Amino acid sequence: MTETHVLDQLHATFGFSAFRGVQDQVVSRVLDGQSTLAVMPTGAGKSLTYQLPAVMLPGTCVVISPLIALMHDQLRSALANGIRAATLTSVDADREQTIDRFRAGELDLLYVAPERASQGHFRELLSKAPVCLFAIDEAHCVSEWGHDFRPDYRALRPLMDAFPDVPRLALTATADAQTRADVLAQLGIPADGLIVAGFDRPNIRYAIRHRDNPVRQLTTLMAEQPGPGIVYAPTRKKVEELADKLSAATGRPVLPYHAGLPPEVRAANQAAFVASEEMVMVATVAFGMGIDKPDVRFVAHAGIPKSIEGYYQETGRAGRDGDPSVAVMLWGADDFARARMRLEEVDETRRVGERARLDALAALVETGSCRRAVLLRHFGEHPPETCGNCDNCLDAPGIRDVTELARKVLSAVYRTGQSYGFGHIQKVLLGQHDDRVVQRGHDQLSVFGIVSADEAPLLQPLVRALQARGSLLPTEHGGLALGDDARVILKGEVPVMLAIAPKQERARKDRRGGSARRGSAGAANPVGDPLFDALRALRRDLAQDAGVPPYVIFHDATLREMAEIRPASLAALGEIGGVGARKLEAYGDAFLSVIRQH
Numbered sequence: 001m002t003e004t005h006v007l008d009q010l011h012a013t014f015g016f017s018a019f020r021g022v023q024d025q026v027v028s029r030v031l032d033g034q035s036t037l038a039v040m041p042t043g044a045g046k047s048l049t050y051q052l053p054a055v056m057l058p059g060t061c062v063v064i065s066p067l068i069a070l071m072h073d074q075l076r077s078a079l080a081n082g083i084r085a086a087t088l089t090s091v092d093a094d095r096e097q098t099i100d101r102f103r104a105g106e107l108d109l110l111y112v113a114p115e116r117a118s119q120g121h122f123r124e125l126l127s128k129a130p131v132c133l134f135a136i137d138e139a140h141c142v143s144e145w146g147h148d149f150r151p152d153y154r155a156l157r158p159l160m161d162a163f164p165d166v167p168r169l170a171l172t173a174t175a176d177a178q179t180r181a182d183v184l185a186q187l188g189i190p191a192d193g194l195i196v197a198g199f200d201r202p203n204i205r206y207a208i209r210h211r212d213n214p215v216r217q218l219t220t221l222m223a224e225q226p227g228p229g230i231v232y233a234p235t236r237k238k239v240e241e242l243a244d245k246l247s248a249a250t251g252r253p254v255l256p257y258h259a260g261l262p263p264e265v266r267a268a269n270q271a272a273f274v275a276s277e278e279m280v281m282v283a284t285v286a287f288g289m290g291i292d293k294p295d296v297r298f299v300a301h302a303g304i305p306k307s308i309e310g311y312y313q314e315t316g317r318a319g320r321d322g323d324p325s326v327a328v329m330l331w332g333a334d335d336f337a338r339a340r341m342r343l344e345e346v347d348e349t350r351r352v353g354e355r356a357r358l359d360a361l362a363a364l365v366e367t368g369s370c371r372r373a374v375l376l377r378h379f380g381e382h383p384p385e386t387c388g389n390c391d392n393c394l395d396a397p398g399i400r401d402v403t404e405l406a407r408k409v410l411s412a413v414y415r416t417g418q419s420y421g422f423g424h425i426q427k428v429l430l431g432q433h434d435d436r437v438v439q440r441g442h443d444q445l446s447v448f449g450i451v452s453a454d455e456a457p458l459l460q461p462l463v464r465a466l467q468a469r470g471s472l473l474p475t476e477h478g479g480l481a482l483g484d485d486a487r488v489i490l491k492g493e494v495p496v497m498l499a500i501a502p503k504q505e506r507a508r509k510d511r512r513g514g515s516a517r518r519g520s521a522g523a524a525n526p527v528g529d530p531l532f533d534a535l536r537a538l539r540r541d542l543a544q545d546a547g548v549p550p551y552v553i554f555h556d557a558t559l560r561e562m563a564e565i566r567p568a569s570l571a572a573l574g575e576i577g578g579v580g581a582r583k584l585e586a587y588g589d590a591f592l593s594v595i596r597q598h
Contacts, residue, residue, distance in 0.1 A: 001031055001056065009056055013081055015558075015580035020045055022197040026169070027052055030133060035168040035189045037139065039180060040197040042173045042316030043294070047074055050135035050169055051083055054108040059130030063111045065137040066150060069270065071111040073292045078109055080552045082582030085109035088116065103128050114141075118155030123162055131166050134159075136187060139170035140309075143182040144350065157188055173199075174313045177380050178353075199312065199379045203319045204327050206371040207391035208364070209501070210464065211330035214242070214302050219249045221328055222280060227297030228273065231282045232314060234303040234335070236260045242302060243282040257283035274549045277540070285314060294321035294551050300328045304335040307357035308364060308378055321555050331365055333467035337474040340483075362468040368392060368399040368499030398500040402462050403489070405455050406471075406496040409462060410486050412447040413472065416440070418481040422463050425480065430456060462498055531598040532563040538594050542587060553587060554578055566595050 006027065010016050019027070022040065026049040029036045040046050054061035065071045071087045078085040084107050086098040101107050102125070116122055134156075136142070142153035160168055170187050184191060209217065218231060231246070233239045236258040247254040253276065255269040273281045274293055281287060285305070299318040305311040311329070319325030339358055346354050364374045371390040376383040386393045412425050427434045428442050431449025442448060451459065463480075466472040473483040488494045536550075536559060543550040558578035567573040570588045574581075579588075 006031070006052075006056070010052060012581045013052060013055055013083065014048060015574070015576070015578045015583065017575075017577070022195050023049055025195055029193070029195075030167060030169055031056065033165075033167050034193060036193045036195060037170040037172075037180065037184055037187070037189050038195045038197070039172055039175050039199075041199055041201050042313070043201065043203075043320035043322065044173075044197055046137070046171045046173070047077075047292075049171070050133060051078060051081075051109065053133060055083055057132035059105070059132035060102060060107045061109050061133040061135055062117070062126065062131055063109055063135045063137060064114050064117050064153075064156060065111055066114065066141055066153075068113065070137075070292065071113075073274070075109075075111060076548050076552050077292070080548065080583065081580050083108050085111070087111040089113060099125065105129055114150065114152035114156060117159055118152055123159055126159075126163065131163055134163075134166055134168045136168065136170045138172060139183050139187065140172040140175045140179055142170075142186045143175070143179045154186065157186060161188065173316055174309045176309070176378070199376055199381060200372065200383065201316060201319065202387070202389065203322055204315060204325050205389045205391075205394075206315070206327050206375070208329045208331065208371065209391075210461075211302070211332045214330055215245045215249060217328075217330055218242070218246055218300055218302070221298060221300055221326070222246065222250050222252060225298040225326060226278060228276060228278060228293065228295055229280045229298040229300065230287070230296060230314075230317060231280060231300045231302055232285055232305070233282055234284075236284065238302065239282050239284055246280065246282065253279045255279065255281055257281055257287040259284065259286050275543070277536075277550065285310065292320070293317075293549070294555055295323070296320070296325065297323075298326040298328065300330070302330055304329065304331050304339065304361060304365070306339070307354070308360040308375070309357065311361060311364070312375060312379075321551075321557055323556060329365070331468075333464040334474075336362060336468045336470070340470055340473060359470065362470070365468055366465050366499065368397045368497065392499075395502050397502055400458065400498045400500055401495060402458060402498045403492065403494075403496045405451070405458060405462060406466065406489055407492065408447060408450050409459070409466065410471065410482060410490050412445075413480050414482060414486075414490075415445050415447050416442055419475055419477070419479040421478050421480060422460070425463075426459055429459065458498065458500075461500070462496075465498055466496075529563050531566070531595065532559055534594050534598060535559045535562055535591060538590060542590065554583070562591060562595065566598075567592070568596075 010019065021044050022038065023045055026036055026038045030049065030053040038046065038049060050061055050063065068089045068091060071089060075085050075087050086101060086107055088095060088098050088110060092098065102110055112122065136156060141150035143149065160166065168187055168189055170183055170189060175183060180194060184194060222229065231242060233242050239256045239258045243254050243256040255272060257266060257269050273279050296318045299315050305314055315327035318327055343351060343355055343358065360378050364371060367374050370386045370393050372387040373383045373385060408429060409425065412429050416425065416428060424436065427437050428445065428448055429451040433443055437443050463472065470483040471486050471489060472480050475481050485494060489496060539550050539553045539559065543553050555578055558576060561576050565576065567576065570584060570592065573579055573588050573592060574584045
């Protein structure tokens with residue numbers, strides 16, 4: 001197929017005049033019948049790389065996806081673009097009709113879960129009609145080295161091997177070098193079929209702060225970000241508690257989501273969030289993988305994620321539409337203490353890898369340098385030293401060499417018997433004659449009173465940092481004990497640097513623009529154009545009538561372009577990015593009518 005033909009089909013189906021990033025490379029390989037593993041950041045348009053070939057090639061593209069909600073979300077978007085698509089899941093009432101359509105060659109896309117795809121009767125069904133492509137979404141789930149291993153993905157290879165002439169396209173946003181190699185091997189994709197687009201999401205501003213008052217901190221974030229957001233909390237109890245408190249504090253619609261809620265409540269809350277343009281969902285990490293909502297303006301973690309890969313994937317749910325978005329993590333030393341205790345429960349074969357991931361997360365939290373650079377280097381990239389769009393680049397912290405102070409702290413923990421908490425250790429180091437200190441004889445130790453008044457304010461942030469990196473570990477009764485690298489620190493063989501966060505008002509001035517509402521740049525209509533608001537209102541009405549989320553009609557970026565260009569004809573409207581032939585036919589006249597009124 002010629003390049004012109006492919007671009008014409010891209011514009012007719014999706015309304016785009018050019019590919020983004022490595023989309024063209026991936027699509028070209030698929031159309032040439034070559035198997036491929038594409039590692040592309042969230043929001044880079046992974047689904048287009050199989051949806052476009054599915055429209056152009058004879059036969060059906062079978063898409064293996066891990067969650068029913070994700071399949072249904074992608075199904076809505078595919079149907080809106082005029083693609084003949086269906087899902088074959090346990091909750092679909094039209095399964096027999098879908099099977100008949102597949103056998104009759106009437107489907108471009110068929111979405112299934114790995115559990116169904118690995119069964120013999122599904123393989124038999126695929127032999128009844130031509131298949132043009134196997135697309136494996138969230139392909140990192142096939143690897144035991146990945147952060148989200150799903151055993152059912154291991155059964156996909158025999159299915160695909162039964163159709164040796166059908167190419168395979170594996171897609172993921174999160175896979176380090178080891179995971180990528182394993183995915184290639186497990187799915188039978190040649191090493192030269194790897195395409196890595198890079199992991200950077202430049203539209204996301206990363207910020208990491210110590211958690212001191214999460215409700216106040218999250219309320220401030222929500223005031224800065226009026227669009228939809230996700231707050232990840234570590235437990236079901238914390239999810240419900242935060243949802244109630246944030247709703248009361250902000251007046252915004254805030255809903256909870258976790259596995260303990262009745263299925264119908266979870267489904268209703270998710271549907272409400274997907275359809276909303278301002279709602280905040282407080283959830284466990286079970287939420288998010290099943291949605292493809294492009295207009296999430298912020299993702300906040302009220303505790304640390306499980307791994308640096310998990311952090312990347314979860315924060316990647318913000319700003320899929322390319323508009324400015326924010327990712328905020330609130331952390332505490334107890335988060336890392338619990339995470340390191342959980343490592344003991346991990347199977348020994350995976351423990352080394354999981355510990356490395358946790359250490360990488362600690363390094364991201366501790367760093368005084370560019371957050372994005374630390375994140376990207378973890379995935380094997382060589383980014384610039386600064387990005388200009390993270391908290392450390394925008395408001396540089398002070399960096400202190402606290403090696404000697406760290407040695408004093410670790411020495412005090414050791415000499416007091418590795419069983420006392422921070423409060424007691426602090427009193428010993430500061431030379432305070434507390435009753436308990438005196439009764440234990442700790443006022444006679446060489447470490448008693450060795451920390452000066454100037455060093456005292458650094459003790460608490462230093463102990464937090466030492467706990468994050470695993471140099472200090474919690475005991476069963478809430479004390480502190482020496483961790484893995486405490487010995488080399490005590491010997492002075494490893495320097496300890498501490499990032500001191502700049503003292504800034506939470507309703508801070510923006511270093512770049514002087515605004516107290518830094519997040520307002522990410523608002524849907526930053527310039528307050530009444531035509532844009534009118535187009536958005538029309539989109540909301542059309543979405544309600546069609547029973548789909550507003551973004552399925554058009555993204556905000558498409559509406560902004562309409563408001564800016566103000567096309568006067570259907571032909572001119574069809575040149576706007578994101579307006580494909582099907583959407584032009586369905587909605588063109590309605591949007592032109594609103595534009596003419598302005």
